[in-house]
Amino acid sequence: xxxxxxxxxxxxxxxxxxxxxxxxxxxxxxxxxxxxxxxxxxxxxxxxxxxxxxxxxxxxxxxxxxxxxxxxxxxxxxxxxxxxxxxxxxxxxxxxxxxxx
Ligand code: SF4
Numbered sequence: 001x002x003x004x005x006x007x008x009x010x011x012x013x014x015x016x017x018x019x020x021x022x023x024x025x026x027x028x029x030x031x032x033x034x035x036x037x038x039x040x041x042x043x044x045x046x047x048x049x050x051x052x053x054x055x056x057x058x059x060x061x062x063x064x065x066x067x068x069x070x071x072x073x074x075x076x077x078x079x080x081x082x083x084x085x086x087x088x089x090x091x092x093x094x095x096x097x098x099x100x101x
Contacts, residue, residue, distance in 0.1 A: 048085070
């Protein structure tokens, strides 16, 4: 069954992939797409250490903001998006009583 949220996710992902294709077409380097299948597998790894390495390698990616927006909009997605691991994207900000006062 296709839900509205899964349609939105598919649409958002298609837009992001189109953006990445355009960047690469313009000669920009997208780290998670550069290199061998083995070296890019860390972006979807279950290993937290590998995910941290992948997240660090996102630095300088020309799609950092748009990819990060996708990852935050779809927190249940596996892997690293926009320099954030799945754990970091799902973490909620802590309540700060000084802000509420
Ligand atoms: S920011 Fe997104 S597109 Fe860029 S390297 Fe990281 S995961 Fe890939």
